[in-house]
Amino acid sequence: MRDTPPYAPVDALRHTAGSSLEVILKVTERCNIACTYCYFFFAGNDSHAEHPSLLKRDGFLETVDFLAKALEEHQLDRIQIDFHGGEPLLVKPEYFAWMCETLQERLGACPQLILAVQTNAMLVNDTWIELFGRFNIQVGVSIDGPSEYNDRFRVDHKGRGTHAKVVEGIRALQAAHARGVMDDLGVLCVINPDFDITRVYRHIVDELGVRNLNFLLPDVAGSTYGPGAAKAMIPILRELTALWLADTSVNLTFLRKPFQRFLAGGRYDEEMARFRQLKAPILTIYSNGEIGPDDAIRPLAPELFVTGLNVATSSLTDVMTHPDLVAHVHRSFSLPKDCEACCWRNMCRGGELSHRPTADGGFAARSAYCEALSDMYAELAAAAINQGARLDSVAGVLGLRPDELGEEPAAAPSPAMLQTVAS
Ligand code: SF4
Numbered sequence: 028m029r030d031t032p033p034y035a036p037v038d039a040l041r042h043t044a045g046s047s048l049e050v051i052l053k054v055t056e057r058c059n060i061a062c063t064y065c066y067f068f069f070a071g072n073d074s075h076a077e078h079p080s081l082l083k084r085d086g087f088l089e090t091v092d093f094l095a096k097a098l099e100e101h102q103l104d105r106i107q108i109d110f111h112g113g114e115p116l117l118v119k120p121e122y123f124a125w126m127c128e129t130l131q132e133r134l135g136a137c138p139q140l141i142l143a144v145q146t147n148a149m150l151v152n153d154t155w156i157e158l159f160g161r162f163n164i165q166v167g168v169s170i171d172g173p174s175e176y177n178d179r180f181r182v183d184h185k186g187r188g189t190h191a192k193v194v195e196g197i198r199a200l201q202a203a204h205a206r207g208v209m210d211d212l213g214v215l216c217v218i219n220p221d222f223d224i225t226r227v228y229r230h231i232v233d234e235l236g237v238r239n240l241n242f243l244l245p246d247v248a249g250s251t252y253g254p255g256a257a258k259a260m261i262p263i264l265r266e267l268t269a270l271w272l273a274d275t276s277v278n279l280t281f282l283r284k285p286f287q288r289f290l291a292g293g294r295y296d297e298e299m300a301r302f303r304q305l306k307a308p309i310l311t312i313y314s315n316g317e318i319g320p321d322d323a324i325r326p327l328a329p330e331l332f333v334t335g336l337n338v339a340t341s342s343l344t345d346v347m348t349h350p351d352l353v354a355h356v357h358r359s360f361s362l363p364k365d366c367e368a369c370c371w372r373n374m375c376r377g378g379e380l381s382h383r384p385t386a387d388g389g390f391a392a393r394s395a396y397c398e399a400l401s402d403m404y405a406e407l408a409a410a411a412i413n414q415g416a417r418l419d420s421v422a423g424v425l426g427l428r429p430d431e432l433g434e435e436p437a438a439a440p441s442p443a444m445l446q447t448v449a450s
């Protein structure tokens with residue numbers, strides 16, 4: 028049985044940052060490559076094959092109408108549109124330019140309109156770079172590390188590795204940034220427990236010179252990596268944390284954010300409010316106009332994507348009052364019961380939704396990566412204290428009394444001691 032939301036449906040949106048919305052827009056549901064672990068094409072849900080390969084003009088204009096109405100009705104103060112696929116650069120550049128122009132024109136009243144692209148970078152060329160600059164597009168590139176790792180899974184339709192071409196794209200984007208043509212790119216990498224994380228990190232940061240990156244823990248559904256992945260992640264995250272702590276000028280989002288919060292301090296209730304503000308509801312709009320929740324959980328909860336909602340006939344209010352989606356948003360903001368006594372709950376919130384599936388199709392379990400995450404937070408908190416964060420500030424962030432972390436000016440607590448407090 029799924030749990031019931033404790034607040035009124037539309038509050039699910041108000042519950043967040045004064046109204047922020049992120050939309051994963053499937054401008055195409057086809058890809059120029061065929062990564063064997065792809066959740067969209069190869070995780071057992073073939074709905075993409077029944078959808079149009081491209082989001083056509085009429086469908087796009089209906090999407091813009093939907094968003095314009097949402098902006099007006101909900102006074103959204105931030106809208107992020109992620110051009111997604113498949114591979115979004117498969118659309119014609121002129122069509123992409125028209126979509127950006129239309130969005131900027133029709134949603135211009137939104138205080139913060141962010142346009143972003145998540146690409147495999149295989150098709151990046153001067154035309155695309157000019158568009159990224161002209162429309163101020165945030166570009167994210169997916170890569171798994173050096174060729175010996177990347178090319179095991181990220182292959183083209185003939186099974187050939189894609190690394191060389193991806194690196195060519197990354198270099199072109201970096202050169203454009205150096206010329207001041209566009210913002211710097213970000214890189215997204217899924218951690219593979221079979222890979223040497225130091226080798227992956229050094230390749231991306233040192234060899235490719237990437238300064239903005241994020242790592243994702245692998246999805247637990249379908250388990251490309253086997254049941255040992257969660258345990259294997261403990262030393263991997265510890266190693267990654269140590270690599271990053273040696274040079275925190277690298278913007279590695281999932282470590283930088285908690286580290287900065289430990290450094291800055293804050294009270295538990297303030298941190299809770301901040302968490303809610305940072306978390307925007309995420310919708311996916313497919314190439315046929317259908318609306319669902321965050322695409323990343325589609326393999327885990329395919330039934331959630333049969334909403335009967337479509338941009339042609341529905342409004343954001345319809346979305347936010349849809350019982351299944353409201354329950355889903357509630358789950359996204361709720362702490363799993365197993366996590367209630369954990370001192371890292373404020374940072375971790377039970378982990379990513381896609382890592383906490385339960386047998387009944389819900390998401391009420393703590394993260395499959397719980398041990399690795401708690402270990403990582405302990406390392407980060409100890410490092411922050413060693414760098415001058417006040418014990419009472421760190422305790423405040425964690426919702427603890429300062430004396431639970433030791434008495435100042437006694438020696439800063441070690442990660443092991445913080446782990447003991449957490450358990
Ligand atoms: S590039 Fe992305 S969408 Fe295309 S196959 Fe790979 S993971 Fe899937």
Ligand code: SF4
Pocket residue numbers: 365366369370371372373375376377378393394396397398400401
């Ligand atoms: S560290 Fe584990 S118990 Fe703590 S909040 Fe995260 S998943 Fe829950």
